[in-house]
Amino acid sequence: MRISIATWNINSVRLRIDQVARFVKAFRPDVLCLQETKCPDQKFPLKRFARLGYVHSALNGQKGYHGVAVLSRLPFDQTSMRIFCERSDCRHIAAVLGERAGLRDPLAIHNFYVPAGGDEPDPRINAKFAHKLAFLDEMRVCAELAAAPHPRAILVGDLNVAPLEHDVWSHKRLLDVVSHTPIECEKLTAVQAAGSWIDVMRGFIPEPTKLYTWWSYRSPDWAGADKGRRLDHVWVKPELGDRVSAMTVAKQARAWPRPSDHVPVVATLEL
Numbered sequence: 434m435r436i437s438i439a440t441w442n443i444n445s446v447r448l449r450i451d452q453v454a455r456f457v458k459a460f461r462p463d464v465l466c467l468q469e470t471k472c473p474d475q476k477f478p479l480k481r482f483a484r485l486g487y488v489h490s491a492l493n494g495q496k497g498y499h500g501v502a503v504l505s506r507l508p509f510d511q512t513s514m515r516i517f518c519e520r521s522d523c524r525h526i527a528a529v530l531g532e533r534a535g536l537r538d539p540l541a542i543h544n545f546y547v548p549a550g551g552d553e554p555d556p557r558i559n560a561k562f563a564h565k566l567a568f569l570d571e572m573r574v575c576a577e578l579a580a581a582p583h584p585r586a587i588l589v590g591d592l593n594v595a596p597l598e599h600d601v602w603s604h605k606r607l608l609d610v611v612s613h614t615p616i617e618c619e620k621l622t623a624v625q626a627a628g629s630w631i632d633v634m635r636g637f638i639p640e641p642t643k644l645y646t647w648w649s650y651r652s653p654d655w656a657g658a659d660k661g662r663r664l665d666h667v668w669v670k671p672e673l674g675d676r677v678s679a680m681t682v683a684k685q686a687r688a689w690p691r692p693s694d695h696v697p698v699v700a701t702l703e704l
Contacts, residue, residue, distance in 0.1 A: 434535060434704045435678075436507070437462040438542065440589035440665060441686075442647075442695035446470040446502070450478055452689050457485050460683065460699055463506050464530075468546040468591040470500035477502065493526040501526045501544050501590070507534035517571045518564060524548070529583060536704060541583035545572075545590035550611045562611060565593070569620035579627045587702070588630060588668040591695060594621040599640045600663035612662055630668035633700055637680040647695050648687055655687065667700045676703050 439462035443449050446467060457465065465487060470477070474492040482490065487504035491512035494500035500523045503512075510531035517524060524546045531539040548568050551561030572578060578588065596618040598604040607613040625632065638644050645661025652658050669677060679701040686696045 441697040442591040
């Protein structure tokens with residue numbers, strides 16, 4: 434059974450529902466994981482998504498900030514959410530596809546929006562950066578991620594860290610910039626190692642090739658300057674390491690009207 438899973442920091446789902454619809458019609462993923470939805474659950478545009486074919490949903494949202502969602506053409510066996518750093522700030526949602534979706538062996542999907550961390554990379558003076566580091570530390574020791582109850586698992590989302598040298602346009606110039614500081618990269622790498630997660634994107638596009646999923650709104654000529662970062666990620670457990678048949682970064686979405694500063698990433702699994 435072939436299942437495609439897309440991840441996208443949409444930066445307000447209600448503001449960019451037309452862009453989501455355009456993407457869905459072009460790529461037709463079976464599962465759509467969104468971050469930064471900025472929408473309370475009761476106001477999420479579920480009817481619009483149902484018309485697009487996504488009749489199953491798992492939501493964890495709030496007004497104005499953060500928020501994550503998993504929309505699916507396939508029914509879930511179960512859904513859940515975790516709180517990190519003792520804050521109910523809507524940064525995680527999980528769903529399991531199983532017998533109801535026609536799968537003999539369950540597939541767990543974890544969708545994350547890791548804190549951005551503010552501008553100053555010093556936890557002593559920047560509470561947002563301290564929160565980000567603590568969040569990554571909790572991800573590392575989270576039993577559900579390190580030793581998942583479902584061996585077949587995928588973790589996607591805006592992890593807000595570009596961990597590798599060629600995940601940014603200039604490694605040297607961004608070492609002191611939040612998202613690529615050594616401490617963030619080390620902590621995200623530790624999360625990956627603790628769960629034996631495989632970096633799907635770099636499996637298809639290995640270094641030293643540059644690979645980005647985010648381009649700043651501050652650049653009027655984002656495509657020409659091409660000063661991007663890879664902040665969005667797709668990881669799978671070793672049990673799925675040889676089951677990923679395709680991976681696409683939909684860079685064209687950054688040029689659409691009223692775009693998000695992130696672009697969608699799509700992974701195809703052969704289950």
